[in-house]
Amino acid sequence: MAIKNPQGPDAFPNDFRDPDCRQFSFAVFEQLGIEPSDRGEMYLQMVKNSGIMAGGFSKAAWTMEDKGRDHEWQLWQDKQKSDNEHHEQQQQAQKDFQERERDQLQRRLEQERIEREMLEKKQAEEAAAAKNRPNEDAQNNRIMAMPFQMMGAMAFLGFGSAALEKGADAMSPGVSGLGDQMMVTSNNNGGMLDAARQSLSITNPPAQDILVTGPSQTTAFTPGATPDADMDASGTSPQLTQQRNPMFAAAPGIGGPGRKA
Amino acid sequence: MQSWDSADYSDAVVNVDPPVWPQAASTMKIDVAVNKNADVWVLHDQPFPDYLEWIEFDADSKTMTFITAHGKLQDLGIPIHPPMDAAVARARRVYTMYIRDGVIRDMGLLALTVRGEAGQKDRYKNDKNRGV
Numbered sequence: 001m002a003i004k005n006p007q008g009p010d011a012f013p014n015d016f017r018d019p020d021c022r023q024f025s026f027a028v029f030e031q032l033g034i035e036p037s038d039r040g041e042m043y044l045q046m047v048k049n050s051g052i053m054a055g056g057f058s059k060a061a062w063t064m065e066d067k068g069r070d071h072e073w074q075l076w077q078d079k080q081k082s083d084n085e086h087h088e089q090q091q092q093a094q095k096d097f098q099e100r101e102r103d104q105l106q107r108r109l110e111q112e113r114i115e116r117e118m119l120e121k122k123q124a125e126e127a128a129a130a131k132n133r134p135n136e137d138a139q140n141n142r143i144m145a146m147p148f149q150m151m152g153a154m155a156f157l158g159f160g161s162a163a164l165e166k167g168a169d170a171m172s173p174g175v176s177g178l179g180d181q182m183m184v185t186s187n188n189n190g191g192m193l194d195a196a197r198q199s200l201s202i203t204n205p206p207a208q209d210i211l212v213t214g215p216s217q218t219t220a221f222t223p224g225a226t227p228d229a230d231m232d233a234s235g236t237s238p239q240l241t242q243q244r245n246p247m248f249a250a251a252p253g254i255g256g257p258g259r260k261a
Numbered sequence: 262m263q264s265w266d267s268a269d270y271s272d273a274v275v276n277v278d279p280p281v282w283p284q285a286a287s288t289m290k291i292d293v294a295v296n297k298n299a300d301v302w303v304l305h306d307q308p309f310p311d312y313l314e315w316i317e318f319d320a321d322s323k324t325m326t327f328i329t330a331h332g333k334l335q336d337l338g339i340p341i342h343p344p345m346d347a348a349v350a351r352a353r354r355v356y357t358m359y360i361r362d363g364v365i366r367d368m369g370l371l372a373l374t375v376r377g378e379a380g381q382k383d384r385y386k387n388d389k390n391r392g393v
Contacts, residue, residue, distance in 0.1 A: 173300060174356030174368065180296035183345040187338070192292040192304035195360045 284338030320377035
């Protein structure tokens with residue numbers, strides 16, 4: 001029997017996957033005078049000592065001889081490298097995000113602190129200024145007294161509670177309408193209308209644009225005098241009016257309950 | 262039957278309560294104003310002698326009369342001349358303002374009744390249901 005090394009005449013037969021290599025090994029054992037019962041055990045020992053891995057491939061054979069697997073190995077290494085880089089990038093991005101959030105939080109806290117200090121400073125200034133204006137509340141009360149007066153007037157006029165709730169709305173045209181263009185018949189050259197407009201701070205239209213008709217455009221009003229040739233002046237004096245109306249003489253201003261104008 | 266003798270009553274004291282108050286224009290400063298929406302204001306510096314119930318305007322005689330709660334009348338005392346009378350004749354309500362020392366002391370809302378054919382025509386000329 002011719003002994004043939006399947007891996008070449010000068011190569012060491014280390015590829016024991018090849019059936020020819022196993023046959024060659026047994027032929028060598030036979031030439032060496034090893035009993036046939038010991039040749040299998042010797043072959044296993046030789047395979048074990050050769051460094052072949054349990055799967056059948058040694059690392060040297062897997063990396064140095066299999067070019068395709070070497071390529072996969074390189075791809076695997078590239079993938080590991082890419083994954084590592086991606087992981088590092090994610091960690092860096094997360095770190096940057098945390099730093100950015102921390103910076104924004106610090107800036108917001110700083111802005112809030114500045115606003116709080118400005119507000120406290122403004123409140124302190126207002127409090128200090130309020131101490132120097134003791135009459136300011138009184139002025140505000142005077143302004144606010146107007147609606148309450150109107151509501152009180154509605155109550156005196158004897159309207160029910162439902163009407164009283166709507167009182168301000170019912171009276172509002174009577175207040176806002178004083179800013180309209182109007183014609184006036186007057187015995188005091190429109191002075192009462194001017195007083196009403198000044199009381200309500202109405203400046204538009206100007207007073208000179210309001211047409212005033214009446215008997216005393218050029219003369220001042222005198223109580224008891226006859227403002228018009230058509231009038232009868234007999235028995236018309238303020239004293240007589242107060243005498244006939246003692247309630248108003250006793251309580252000038254807003255009188256008792258009932259409907260009064 | 263006892264005959265009537267005027268001498269029995271010659272010394273009697275008759276307490277007459279005239280149903281008419283003095284004219285408003287002779288006792289107080291008073292303005293009557295009207296705007297383009299036919300809202301009328303009566304602005305006065307003295308309180309009226311009695312509570313007002315409503316106000317009447319005679320479109321023919323151009324006079325305004327205040328009707329008090331106890332049935333007495335008080336004339337405005339100033340005729341409302343044209344062209345203002347036509348605007349007042351269209352009005353249906355009057356705002357009264359009692360102003361003293363530059364402050365509005367009281368305010369009221371009263372109905373306005375318009376007498377006279379001219380006033381009725383002006384007042385209801387746009388009222389289709391009225392048929393005037």
